Amino acid sequence: MKNVLIPTDFSKNAMNAIRFALEFFKYDNCEFYFLHTYEDEVYEKHNIAEEVSFDKIKEDAKIKSEENLNSLFKEVTSLAPHKRFKHHLISAYNSILDEVDKIVIDKNIDLIVMGTKGEGSNHAYAFGSNTLQVLKYVACPVLVIPEFCKYEQPKKVLFPTNFLIPYRRRELKLLNTMLKPFRSMVDVLYIAKYSNLSRRQIDNREFLVEELDGLELKFETVDKKDVSKAIIHHIKTYEIDLLVMVNTRHSYLEDMLYRSKVDDISLHTDIPFLALQNVRRTI
Template sequence: MRKILIPTDFSKNAENATKLGVELFKYEICEIYIMHAYAAEVYQLDPLMEPHFLKSLQQRISKMVTTKLYGIEEEIKKISPNPKHKISSIAKFGLLLDETRDYADLEDVDLIIMGTRVKTGDKKITFGSNTLQVIKYVKCPVLAVPESYHGLHPQNILFSTDFLLPFKRRELKLICSIAKSYAARLHFLYISNSKELSSRQKENKNFIESFTSGIDVKFDRVPGKDITETVNAYVQDKHIDLLVMTNARHSYLENILYTSSIEKIGLKIQIPFLVLQNLQRI
């Protein structure tokens, strides 16, 4: 059974991410948790509020949030009735990052689904601060869904990797499960000017080959040094509809996430982006 956590701020962006997540895993037995953390909504009104007023306000907002979450539950059950899915909602008095991390650990969540924005004109992925913080600090895969993207039925999945890090079985299983559900081709893209793999790279690649038995898998090596340009071109050329990368120490993705232009990734795509985690965090 797959456990999926979907934090929501009740925006159209979050609504779209929720619907896409429910649709993507319609063939699997899932527990889907829809969560809203509302501490910021309480404190932004008056951070110096006296305790008894604060408690009263907290109770009112909690009731309002619970009602909204119930409405989302009912809407999902109405538009996507699925006996394989158990949907529940959680209202938490706390900050979104803290509550997401704690709940993901508590329930051993397999995947977090959140929304992203795409800038009009240049079509670059722009993570909202909440999505970005979750990707950086929660030890769980995150599926970032562009606000304009609807109905994910992947036929071509791209996993950009250098084969240097060992792959986690649980996260590979997630990708393979999606590929199997939609009979999708799984592309492993290695961007390098060197044709030869090291012993470690060969070992990791061999593990992938054995783990993905029965799936349509394609391994490609593309020469070059500009990962961003190469990935963009590959996405367009191969009609990729789901991009996968791993967030690891000193990786291409980590370098982007921790740069000064932290909210902008140069990947000019409008497809869902699955970020796997290979980081040990405190």
């Protein structure tokens, strides 16, 4: 049973991510937690209409949030009336980052699914602010669905890695169970000037092979200075369906996410993107 958290603001973008998740996990037993947080909405409305009491605006926002979640529930059960799926609705007066972090711990969430702006929106950076905050600070894998991304089976998967990090068994098990129904081929891309690996890197590579048993892995080394350009080149050249990266210290993804400005992030893609957080959680 997978526990999947999907934050939503009821936009078309968020609904596209929900549709994608329902299709992606149609072969699995899943508990979906649909979350809407309305703290920001309350503060914005109160600043505009200061003559209305704060408590009144807060109560109205709560009612609207719950009504929209109930409407979403009806649409979700119509789209995917599977007995394998269970659904939970959560309306919270909180910031999205704090509430997501709380639910991840309380419900032992395996995966967060979020919609975000894609290249088709002509945005200056790859991730929306909420998605970026969750990617950076919440200890849970995140599957990011770009705005204009249409569901396709992940037959070809790209996994860029420097083999320097000790992967977590729970997260590789999640990846394995996600991809096995599709018999995915995984391109493991090592971007470095030299192809020789240290003892640590060899051990981590062997662990990766063991935990992704049953999937077809193809290893490749490329000599590139710009990691994001190497990744994008591989995605376009080999028509990749899903990008998987690990977000931890000394990883490729950390270098892209932890910069002084959001618009410095150079990784832009319109395919689904799975960030494994590689953190110590319940096994």
